[in-house]
Amino acid sequence: MTNWRSTIIPTWCPGCQDFVIYAGLQNTLVKLDLNRDKTVIVYDIGCIGNMADFVKAWGIHSLHGRAIPVAVGIKMANPELTVIAVGGDGGIYGEGLSHLIAAARLNIDITVIVANNQLYSLTTGQSSPTTPKGAKTKSTPKGVESVPVVPLELIKAVNPEALAQHVSCDEPLKVNEAMEKAIKHVGFDLLDLDQLCVSFGKQLR
Amino acid sequence: MDKTWTIKIAGPAGTGIKSVGLLLAQILNESGYFLKDYSEYPSLVRGGHNTYQVTFSAGEVYSVHKMIDIFVSLVPGHWQEHEKEFTKETLVFSDNDGKINLPLGEMCGQLGSTIYGNTISLGLICYLIDIDKDKAKKIVSRHFGEDSPNLEAFEAGWQWGENNCQKLTVDKGKSKDKKIIVDGNEAAGWGLYKAGLDMFVAYPMTPATGLLHFLAKNQDEFKMKVVHPEDEIAVASIASGASMAGARTAVGTSGGGFALMTETISFDAMAGLGVVYFLSQRPGPATGMPTWTSQGDLLFAVHSGHGEFLKAVLAPGDQEEAFELGKLSLNLANKFDIPVIMLSDKNLSESSANTIDFEKEKEEIIKSEKEIPGKGQKIKLYNSYEHNEEGFSVENANEAKKSIETRLKKIKAILKEMPKVNLFGSDKAKKIIVSWGSTKGAILEALKEMSNKEDFAFLQIRGMWPIDPRIGKIINAFPEKILIENNAMGQLETLLKSQTTVDFTKRILKYDGRPFFPEEIKEALND
Numbered sequence: 001m002t003n004w005r006s007t008i009i010p011t012w013c014p015g016c017q018d019f020v021i022y023a024g025l026q027n028t029l030v031k032l033d034l035n036r037d038k039t040v041i042v043y044d045i046g047c048i049g050n051m052a053d054f055v056k057a058w059g060i061h062s063l064h065g066r067a068i069p070v071a072v073g074i075k076m077a078n079p080e081l082t083v084i085a086v087g088g089d090g091g092i093y094g095e096g097l098s099h100l101i102a103a104a105r106l107n108i109d110i111t112v113i114v115a116n117n118q119l120y121s122l123t124t125g126q127s128s129p130t131t132p133k134g135a136k137t138k139s140t141p142k143g144v145e146s147v148p149v150v151p152l153e154l155i156k157a158v159n160p161e162a163l164a165q166h167v168s169c170d171e172p173l174k175v176n177e178a179m180e181k182a183i184k185h186v187g188f189d190l191l192d193l194d195q196l197c198v199s200f201g202k203q204l205r
Numbered sequence: 206m207d208k209t210w211t212i213k214i215a216g217p218a219g220t221g222i223k224s225v226g227l228l229l230a231q232i233l234n235e236s237g238y239f240l241k242d243y244s245e246y247p248s249l250v251r252g253g254h255n256t257y258q259v260t261f262s263a264g265e266v267y268s269v270h271k272m273i274d275i276f277v278s279l280v281p282g283h284w285q286e287h288e289k290e291f292t293k294e295t296l297v298f299s300d301n302d303g304k305i306n307l308p309l310g311e312m313c314g315q316l317g318s319t320i321y322g323n324t325i326s327l328g329l330i331c332y333l334i335d336i337d338k339d340k341a342k343k344i345v346s347r348h349f350g351e352d353s354p355n356l357e358a359f360e361a362g363w364q365w366g367e368n369n370c371q372k373l374t375v376d377k378g379k380s381k382d383k384k385i386i387v388d389g390n391e392a393a394g395w396g397l398y399k400a401g402l403d404m405f406v407a408y409p410m411t412p413a414t415g416l417l418h419f420l421a422k423n424q425d426e427f428k429m430k431v432v433h434p435e436d437e438i439a440v441a442s443i444a445s446g447a448s449m450a451g452a453r454t455a456v457g458t459s460g461g462g463f464a465l466m467t468e469t470i471s472f473d474a475m476a477g478l479g480v481v482y483f484l485s486q487r488p489g490p491a492t493g494m495p496t497w498t499s500q501g502d503l504l505f506a507v508h509s510g511h512g513e514f515l516k517a518v519l520a521p522g523d524q525e526e527a528f529e530l531g532k533l534s535l536n537l538a539n540k541f542d543i544p545v546i547m548l549s550d551k552n553l554s555e556s557s558a559n560t561i562d563f564e565k566e567k568e569e570i571i572k573s574e575k576e577i578p579g580k581g582q583k584i585k586l587y588n589s590y591e592h593n594e595e596g597f598s599v600e601n602a603n604e605a606k607k608s609i610e611t612r613l614k615k616i617k618a619i620l621k622e623m624p625k626v627n628l629f630g631s632d633k634a635k636k637i638i639v640s641w642g643s644t645k646g647a648i649l650e651a652l653k654e655m656s657n658k659e660d661f662a663f664l665q666i667r668g669m670w671p672i673d674p675r676i677g678k679i680i681n682a683f684p685e686k687i688l689i690e691n692n693a694m695g696q697l698e699t700l701l702k703s704q705t706t707v708d709f710t711k712r713i714l715k716y717d718g719r720p721f722f723p724e725e726i727k728e729a730l731n732d
Contacts, residue, residue: 008597038579042446045589052586053597058578060449061588061598062442063472069439073446073454076430077404081450081578099442102435 002036004029006056017169017195018048021115024172025055025086028179034082042071044087044096047122048115051086065095068103071110079109082183089116093129093149104155104162104188111182112190114151115169117197118204125200136203151192163189170194206653207264207376211272212330214323215256215287216279218249225323226257227557228348230386232331232341233261234559237378240386241646243269243556243720248411248495254283263376267523267653268646269556271722274373275333277326278302279309296370298329305370312361321358324349328362334375338363384562389553389643390415392524393483395563396531398427401570403452406432406440410459411495412551413485417457437462441469441480448478449587451577453535453570455481460489460502463509470544471510474612476587479538479545479573483531486550488718497718498551500642500691504699506546507670515615517541518670519624520548522645524558530624530667532569537622539573541615548669550691552720553643616671623668626676630662637683638663638730639709641697643720644689650723651730661730666697677705687711687730691720 004026012018029039036057043052045064052061062070071085085092092100092114103110119137120126126139129149136143155164163185167178175193182189196204212229214222226242233240240261247253260269271290278284278299291297298307307329309322316325324345331341342356349355366372387395394416397405405424407417421431430452434440437458444454458466463484473480484506488499506518517537521530530547538545576582586596591605599605629649638648638661645665652658664679666672680686680701688698688709693716701707713729715721 006597036584037581040450040578050598052588056584058584059586059596060446060476061586061590061596062445063468063589066438066442066469066472069434069442070446070449072434072439073404073406073443073448074450075446076432076443077447077450077452077454078579098435099439102439 001030004036004056006054008053010054011050012047013199015198016047018051018115020169020172020175021048021113021193022051022054024175024179025113027176028183031180032183038080039082039084040074042067042074042083042085044085044091046088046091046120048086048088049091065091066099067091068096068099068112072103072106072108075108075110083110084183085110085112087112087114089114089118089128089130090120093151097129097149100190101158104158104190107159107161107187109186110188111185113179113182114190114192115195116151116192117195117201119197119201121197121200125197132204151190155190159188162187164192165190166192166194168194207262209260209262209266209270210274210334210375211258211260211270212275213256213258213273213287213290214277214279214326215254215283217252218246218255219251220279221320221323222255222257222279225327226259228327228344229330230259230557231344232336233259233378234383234386235340235344236336237380238263239266239380239383239559241266241269241556241558243552246496254286263378267649268723270650271724275330277307277330279322279326296333298326307365312365316354316358316361321355324355324358325362325365328359329366332363332366333370333373335372382561383559386557386559387524387563388415388555388557389521389524389527389549390485390555391419392527392560392563393531393547393549394419396528397455397481397535398429399563399566399568400532400535401453401568402427402429402455402535404430404432404444404447404454405457406434406444406454407457408433408437408440408462410462412487412554413457413459413483413549415554416483437465438469441466444480445469445473445476445478448480449577453539455483455535457483457485459485459487460505461492463502463505467509468511470516471512471514472589473544474510474514474516475512475589477542477575478587479542481534481538482544482546484546484548485554486548488716494718496551498691498720499716499718500550500644500696501693501716503548503641503669503692503696506548507700509546510544515543515613515619516670517543517545517619517623518548519545520642520667520669521553522642522665522667523553525560526667527553528560528563528566533624536569536571537619540571540622541619542573542575543615543619548642550643552691620671620673623671623673626667626679627665628662628679629665631659632662632682634662634683635660636662636685636687637680638687638689639666639680639697640689641666641669642691644691647721647723647726648689651726654723655727655730657731669700672700672704674704677701677707680705680707685710687713689713689721689726691715
């Protein structure tokens with residue numbers, strides 16, 4: 001059985017649901033018995049991106065918003081590799097939204113996992129593309145003016161052939177199941193994982 | 206010295222100027238002449254004013270000339286803005302337009318379409334410069350097909366010449382080793398291919414688009430993947446990912462697209478991923494003048510990307526150097542796992558010359574030693590954060606310092622492999638001209654024709670960054686130092702001053718979107 005954990009202890013806040021995603025990914029990689037040498041994980045910037053240091057696998061800790069095009073480049077260069085991109089709502093639905101749309105249109109066989117906590121948390125709590133309209137955050141003390149991005153609807157509109165799933169981190173077993181389905185799926189897939197930030201997300205409850 | 210001849214064809218976009226230019230260049234090439242060409246066109250698809258000009262000679266030619274021997278206006282009204290390029294001897298043809306009356310309208314009418322004006326003109330030109338008619342017609346039929354009315358059009362132009370003009374006395378071409386006609390973009394593409402390019406990623410942007418078209422068209426034959434993604438940020442990011450997976454990778458763009466790629470240049474340097482950035486300059490800032498030329502992005506290229514890191518910046522001066530440095534760029538990127546920028550400009554990218562046959566040149570592939578997935582190597586994380594050898598993030602002061610020093614100490618090894626300067630002329634000359642990039646051609650062409658050429662040496666810098674500080678010594682050995690650049694601020698001077706004690710005594714700068722012509726350089730040097 002491959003151990004996919006590095007020796008570095010995760011730095012997330014106690015109670016953070018990124019642990020659910022981390023554990024889910026470890027379990028799924030083991031369950032699917034993926035070849036470590038042929039699996040590459042690309043991480044975006046943000047709390048979930050810090051998982052780069054906690055996993056023992058081939059990887060790129062890319063720039064903010066760029067996990068998807070980097071993953072696309074890896075898959076194009078070597079289609080034999082299993083390629084997984086992990087990011088947050090800021091990187092995937094904000095800074096890198098055009099890349100999400102392009103990869104879904106291309107239907108390239110990569111898996112995109114998003115820790116969607118509706119907030120920029122590593123930068124201490126500003127509004128993100130999925131923050132509900134009207135929510136008050138540090139960057140929007142008068143309330144968010146935009147309507148939020150709805151990831152599943154978006155992917156469906158762009159390419160109905162792509163697989164898009166939405167699961168809450170409150171249900172870890174469902175997270176595991178969805179991850180397994182996503183990685184097995186041939187073609188583009190998005191797994192949107194709903195969570196709330198334990199440190200800065202109280203106003204969103 | 207062999208006489209040079211310059212031919213210019215002008216007309217609105219859509220009249221086939223580019224295709225007739227290409228045919229003329231092929232005919233001249235297969236007739237054994239040396240040639241350089243140059244096109245001007247505005248950023249539109251139909252209408253406007255386009256020109257194609259070619260300078261050829263039985264002897265070596267380094268650049269097109271400004272002054273014209275034969276000028277053809279494909280429709281009336283297109284010679285007037287070129288009057289300053291005419292001498293008393295210039296043959297100017299236009300349809301009922303105050304110059305030699307070439308009845309293109311009437312002749313096209315007889316052939317049944319206005320589209321034949323270009324091929325009629327080609328026939329006339331070939332007659333005037335005493336080309337072997339059968340050879341020319343063979344090239345025309347190869348291009349248009351054996352039954353094409355264009356052959357009739359060529360014949361009509363030739364006949365009109367026989368009936369109305371005297372042939373010019375043009376020395377026969379005798380060159381044997383110039384085999385193919387390529388522009389700078391294609392030459393760079395051949396170079397990248399011969400260095401084992403696996404993947405080329407680009408978003409169209411003039412004047413770099415030709416490289417995308419060339420590689421896209423040849424991707425199966427060249428066994429490479431060519432990708433055109435959603436934007437330039439994706440272009441560079443896809444290239445970085447591909448490089449991590451073991452592909453030899455390059456991207457192509459111009460200044461505006463390169464601006465979007467600069468975050469990735471910084472990332473490549475931090476993560477240790479080799480990627481070639483082909484940057485073909487045009488005048489900025491902003492959208493600037495898309496279809497014109499400039500050397501305005503030298504400092505931008507050298508300083509691109511946030512943070513302190515090593516990159517290499519190379520600048521070829523002509524098509525054959527674009528091939529050589531194209532190869533070298535990809536090998537440097539892979540040998541040192543760094544971003545490498547290859548600087549071209551519109552004047553090089555979109556101008557053609559006849560060159561050696563690149564297809565017959567040997568491959569040179571220096572492989573990266575970095576770990577890649579799928580080969581049973583030691584696992585690694587390629588990290589945009591400061592990191593240790595395994596790739597895990599570090600913030601500890603000592604570890605961070607060590608990592609930075611490990612990256613920066615490659616500079617000596619990189620400097621050794623940068624392209625050497627070209628020094629033309631005698632080191633006993635009184636004056637040294639210093640320049641870089643595509644100005645090479647106009648400078649060499651000017652010096653070729655100057656009676657006082659022994660007064661000048663010419664130093665062409667090709668390794669722009671890291672720049673060899675010994676260049677300062679070479680320049681300082683000459684009493685007079687002349688800077689020539691196709692930009693407004695003298696960016697090479699700024700760069701040299703940051704690393705050497707060079708002080709120029711004269712600066713010749715041009716920044717109107719047009720390249721230097723040898724006539725202008727001659728005049729400025731003797732001023």
